[in-house]
Amino acid sequence: MEAEKYPYTNHLINEKSPYLLSHAHNPVDWWPWGREAFEKAQKEDKPVFLSIGYSTCHWCHVMEKESFENEKVAKLLNESFVSIKVDREERPDVDSVYMAVCQAVNHSGGWPLTILMTPKQQPFFAATYLPRESRGKMTGLLQVLGQIAAAWQKDREKLCQAGASICKYFADSNRDQRDAFAENLWPDSELFRQAATGFLQSFDEEYGGFGQAPKFPAAHNLLFLLRYGRRQQDKTVEYVAAQTLFCMMRGGMFDHIGGGFSRYSTDRKWLIPHFEKMLYDNALLAYAYLECWEQTQAKWCLWTAERIFTYIFRELTGEEGQFFCGQDADSEGVEGKYYGLSPKETEQVLGAQRGKDFCRRYGITEAGNFEGMGIPNLLQERTPWIPDGETAKDCDALYEYRRDRYQLHKDDKALTSWNSLMAAACAKGARACFRLQKEEGPLSQCLTSAKRNLDFIKTRLMDENGRLWVRYRDGEAAGHGHLDDYAFYIFALLQMYQTEFDPAYLKEAVCAADHMTEYFWDDGAGGFYLYASDGEQLIHRPKDVWDGAMPSGNSMAAYVLGRLAALTAEPKWMDLRDRQICFLMRQVKEYPVGYSFSLLAMMEAVYPSKELVCALPSGCGEDLQKRLACASDNGFTVLVKTPENASLLARVAPFTADYPMGQADRFYLCEGGSCQKPTENLKEILP
Numbered sequence: 001m002e003a004e005k006y007p008y009t010n011h012l013i014n015e016k017s018p019y020l021l022s023h024a025h026n027p028v029d030w031w032p033w034g035r036e037a038f039e040k041a042q043k044e045d046k047p048v049f050l051s052i053g054y055s056t057c058h059w060c061h062v063m064e065k066e067s068f069e070n071e072k073v074a075k076l077l078n079e080s081f082v083s084i085k086v087d088r089e090e091r092p093d094v095d096s097v098y099m100a101v102c103q104a105v106n107h108s109g110g111w112p113l114t115i116l117m118t119p120k121q122q123p124f125f126a127a128t129y130l131p132r133e134s135r136g137k138m139t140g141l142l143q144v145l146g147q148i149a150a151a152w153q154k155d156r157e158k159l160c161q162a163g164a165s166i167c168k169y170f171a172d173s174n175r176d177q178r179d180a181f182a183e184n185l186w187p188d189s190e191l192f193r194q195a196a197t198g199f200l201q202s203f204d205e206e207y208g209g210f211g212q213a214p215k216f217p218a219a220h221n222l223l224f225l226l227r228y229g230r231r232q233q234d235k236t237v238e239y240v241a242a243q244t245l246f247c248m249m250r251g252g253m254f255d256h257i258g259g260g261f262s263r264y265s266t267d268r269k270w271l272i273p274h275f276e277k278m279l280y281d282n283a284l285l286a287y288a289y290l291e292c293w294e295q296t297q298a299k300w301c302l303w304t305a306e307r308i309f310t311y312i313f314r315e316l317t318g319e320e321g322q323f324f325c326g327q328d329a330d331s332e333g334v335e336g337k338y339y340g341l342s343p344k345e346t347e348q349v350l351g352a353q354r355g356k357d358f359c360r361r362y363g364i365t366e367a368g369n370f371e372g373m374g375i376p377n378l379l380q381e382r383t384p385w386i387p388d389g390e391t392a393k394d395c396d397a398l399y400e401y402r403r404d405r406y407q408l409h410k411d412d413k414a415l416t417s418w419n420s421l422m423a424a425a426c427a428k429g430a431r432a433c434f435r436l437q438k439e440e441g442p443l444s445q446c447l448t449s450a451k452r453n454l455d456f457i458k459t460r461l462m463d464e465n466g467r468l469w470v471r472y473r474d475g476e477a478a479g480h481g482h483l484d485d486y487a488f489y490i491f492a493l494l495q496m497y498q499t500e501f502d503p504a505y506l507k508e509a510v511c512a513a514d515h516m517t518e519y520f521w522d523d524g525a526g527g528f529y530l531y532a533s534d535g536e537q538l539i540h541r542p543k544d545v546w547d548g549a550m551p552s553g554n555s556m557a558a559y560v561l562g563r564l565a566a567l568t569a570e571p572k573w574m575d576l577r578d579r580q581i582c583f584l585m586r587q588v589k590e591y592p593v594g595y596s597f598s599l600l601a602m603m604e605a606v607y608p609s610k611e612l613v614c615a616l617p618s619g620c621g622e623d624l625q626k627r628l629a630c631a632s633d634n635g636f637t638v639l640v641k642t643p644e645n646a647s648l649l650a651r652v653a654p655f656t657a658d659y660p661m662g663q664a665d666r667f668y669l670c671e672g673g674s675c676q677k678p679t680e681n682l683k684e685i686l687p
Contacts, residue, residue, distance in 0.1 A: 016473045017087040018411050019055040023064060027074035030085045033094055041082040041119035047152050047159070048121075049081040049145070052095050052113040054088050055411035056276040058329040059129045060112045065333075067132045067141050076142065080149035081116075088113075089325060089415055090471050090479055093531040097538045101166060102126035114141075116148055121539050122163030170540035185585035187602040195592035195599055196228050196237050203240050207269050208247030214274075216264040217248060219284035220551050224596040224603075226291050231607055242292050242301075246384065248285075249304045252375035255339065256362060258399045260311030261285055262329075263549075271377055272370050275329035275336045279316055280550050282308050283421035290428050294633050300384040302432065309429055309442035312422065313449065315410070320460065321452030322414035322472065323422045331406040338406045340373025341398065342366070349401045350394050358394050413473035416461045416481060419453055420488035421550075426450035427495035431633055434626035450496055457489065458508070466511055480535050483528050483544075483553030486516040490560040494567070498632035501625060501640035503649040506567060510652050513564055516557065517576065526583035528557050545587050551597035558584055558601035566609060566637040568653040581605055608672035611637045612685065615659045615666045619644065624682075631686055 011031045012024040023030055031037035041048050051068075053060030067073045077083050088095035088111065095113070102109045105126045116125035125148060134140035151159055199221065202210040209215045222241040229238030248254060251270025253262050260282050262273030286308040293301035316324040331338040341364055347355030359365070364374035378385065387395060429446030438444055461469045461477055468486060470479030493509040496502075519532035527543045530553065544552045551559075561577035564570070581602055588595040588602075614620070614628060619642045628638050641649055641656050650657040659668060669676045669685050679685065 012085060016471075016476055016478065017055070017090050017413060018409075018473075019053060019060075019087040019089075020085055022055065023068060023085050026064070026068045027071055027078075028068050028083050029074075029078045030083050033084055033086050033091060037082055037084050038119055038121065044082065046080060046082050046119070047148060048115075048117050048119060049077055049083045050086065050098065050113075050115040050117060050123075051083070052086045052088050052098065052115070053111050055409070056278065056326045056328045057111050058274065058276065058335055059110075061328075061330055061333075063112050063129055063141075067130075070132060073132060073142060073145070076145050076149070080145070080152070082119075089411075089413070092470075092482055092484065093535070093538060096530055096542050096544060097170075097540045098123060098126070100170070100540065100542060102128065104166070104169065116144075118160055118163050120163075122160070122167050123539075124159045124162040124166070167539050173540075183582065183586075185582045185589070187581065187585060187588070187599075187606055189606065191589065191592055192228055192231075192599060192603060192606075195596070196225060196234070198593040199225060200237070200240060203244075204268065208244035209265075209268075209270070210244075213268045214264050214266050215268065215270060216549065217253075217261060217281060217285055218547075218549070218596075219281075219288040220547055220597040220600070221593075222288045223291060224599050226288070226295055227600060227603060230295055231603065238295065242296055242298065245289060245292050245301065245304070246298075249300060250378040250381055252369070252377040254304070254307075255311065256376040256378065257339075257341075257395050257402060258311055258315070259307035259309075260315070261308070269379060271379060272375060273336075275339060276326060277311075277315075278326040279312070279323050279415075279418045280421055282312060282316075283418065283425045284550070286312075286425040287421075287428055290425075290432050291633075293432065298384065300386055302436075303386045305429065305432070306442045309426070309446060313442060313445055317449070318412065318414065321449070321456040322460070323419045323453060325411040325413055325415060325418065327411070328409035331408055336370060336373065336375070338402065338408050339375060340368070340370065341376065341402070342368070342374060345401070346398065349397050354390075354394060358391070358398075361391070413471050414456070414461070415471050416457060416468050416485040417470075417488045419457060419461075420485070420492040423450045423453040423457075423492040424488075424495040426453070427492065427499045428633070430499050431629045435630050447499065450492075450499070454492060454496060454505075466515060468512075468515075480532060482531050483516065483520050483557065484530075484550075486512050486520070487528075487553045487556035487560055490516070490564075491556055494560060494563050497567070498638065499629050501620060501628065501638070501645075503645050503652055507648060507652045509560070509564065510568070513560070513573070521576075526579050528554050528580075545584060545595065545598070547595050547597045554580070554584060555595060555597035555601060558598060559604065562601055562604045563637075566604075566611060567639060569655045570653075577601075577605065609637065609670075610635055610672075611639075611670045613639045613641065613656060613659055613668040615641045615661050615668070617643065617661045617663060617665070627682075627686065 008025050008027045010029050012020045015021055015032055086094050098115045099109045101123045102113055110128040112129055114127045114130055115123050117123040130141040131138055132141055134143050222244060225237050225241035248270050253265045253270045253273040260277050263276050263278050263281055264274050266272045266274055286305050289301045289305040329335050343359045343364055343366055346359050346364055350358055362376035368374045426446040427450045429443050433443035460472045468481030469477035470481055490509045490512045493505045497505040520528040530542050530544055545554045546552055547555055558580045561573055561580055565573040565577050584598045588598050620640050632638050641659060664680050666678050666680055667682055667685055668678050
């Protein structure tokens with residue numbers, strides 16, 4: 001029976017990646033990325049067909065069903081090429097290098113990514129999704145493969161020259177060894193104003209967000225606007241960010257039944273999502289909604305963040321405290337089928353009257369709003385509305401019905417970088433819980449969840465030398481960590497320090513920063529490379545700076561270096577932060593709206609800072625700890641010294657050794673480079 005179900009098995013069968021395993025029974029003779037595949041191509045004198053995607057990618061599934069399960073395509077690939085499959089989430093280095101090739105050649109990119117190259121990894125053709133047969137202006141995969149196979153036999157020199165030319169282009173881009181720090185490129189408030197103005201000019205007044213369809217959440221853009229608005233006391237900028245968050249929450253991109261956000265909206269109204277749900281989007285959005293709540297006290301912000309955490313804890317959390325990557329857009333081969341509801345179904349679950357009321361409220365009609373299905377939304381609500389107790393119960397009932405009706409594929413691997421972002425969001429959620437003094441609900445779970453996750457990273461995603469791995473699944477960690485893994489992990493650790501004031505988190509952050517500097521820093525031109533100096537060397541060693549769907553590793557590195565400098569007062573971190581900011585400025589100054597997380601790091605360096613050292617001879621009680629933790633979200637850098645932690649704290653922040661431990665609590669505030677007289681009354685600092 002099993003042989004009939006899976007008549008083919010290729011070299012992906014022993015992989016751990018759900019994406020690679022989903023292709024393990026294709027008739028295509030897939031190989032994982034590695035030396036063996038390229039040696040085979042060299043030995044058999046064949047070009048390499050490289051396909052890069054990920055488990056929750058809708059068009060990756062389309063191309064698989066259409067082409068990679070097709071006997072004709074498989075025959076051509078197996079006879080004339082060596083075929084390699086890569087999960088972009090496991091190998092972000094490979095993906096970054098060849099996505100850069102695609103963007104350089106075609107001025108666009110995306111997934112699935114299709115690359116043809118020599119056995120020496122020199123690419124000569126790049127595309128994204130290709131239909132099996134030519135369709136309109138789109139050349140079909142069969143036609144492309146046929147032409148390349150013929151050219152490899154008859155005109156190979158031309159293909160090799162194209163590959164060598166592309167490699168030379170990227171090699172030349174790495175030869176600029178000017179030290180950006182020597183150019184004294186330093187940001188100022190005018191740069192931040194230009195960025196804010198750029199966002200305001202493209203702001204969609206009616207539906208929020210920026211530009212037309214499709215619309216992506218890009219939470220770090222909103223974080224920049226919120227913090228800039230607060231720093232400048234600019235209510236217009238703050239409104240643009242808050243209104244965008246509100247409009248996203250109203251639309252169908254937000255899952256009103258189960259919580260959490262889909263990856264992006266296909267339309268201007270945020271109504272119809274691309275239905276895959278990703279961990280990193282929800283982590284960054286939870287962080288942004290919490291920050292908006294801190295500034296505006298808008299209850300809908302807090303409620304939305306709580307619904308994101310509800311989704312994460314219910315759907316994407318493993319038994320070891322790890323966070324899974326995401327959920328697929330498709331169920332039973334149909335995009336969005338899991339999420340759609342009809343009036344008839346709704347009334348069957350809720351009863352006639354409550355069902356009708358629910359459909360009226362959430363825009364579910366017989367005609368539907370997406371391919372005959374109804375995607376629940378609150379677009380008719382022009383003012384904030386939070387479901388009451390009865391409506392919340394209705395959502396829970398529909399969630400149970402929906403979950404039992406269809407199944408969603410889940411990518412259950414754990415990535416260090418994405419787990420770190422979620423741990424950071426949970427740490428911020430814990431501080432919100434402190435402020436609210438809540439003892440139940442999803443926010444009350446945030447602190448435990450963050451601690452468990454960081455323990456998971458340390459025990460499962462770190463080797464005996466303190467080096468990080470990229471991913472963990474099914475008992476196995478793999479892939480040497482990249483810049484994003486280290487930078488995001490440090491971010492999570494510092495968020496946890498600002499929540500619990502345990503210097504062990506600060507010590508771990510310093511260790512990770514030492515590794516990041518040793519293996520990724522370019523001491524000549526500045527900036528951090530994507531992959532380590534002792535890792536596999538590809539045709540290009542990029543330094544990613546652009547803040548796309550996630551902050552870049554370089555922008556996050558600048559941010560955490562600034563935080564380390566503030567917390568430890570160590571000159572080496574201050575010097576490295578300054579050099580990193582100068583490196584980033586080379587690109588940020590040309591188009592600041594594309595580098596919003598870099599701007600967050602730069603604002604920390606430019607605007608006046610507030611450092612608070614608390615010397616507490618009787619220890620830090622729970623109430624005081626919570627109060628100080630909340631201060632860290634109001635612009636304070638807080639250090640807590642107690643008799644129990646003084647020795648460890650002095651090792652990572654040596655300047656704290658000079659702060660005496662007297663008979664009473666004493667608080668030392670420095671602001672804008674000037675230190676005030678110590679006080680024993682915290683209310684003088686935090687009213």
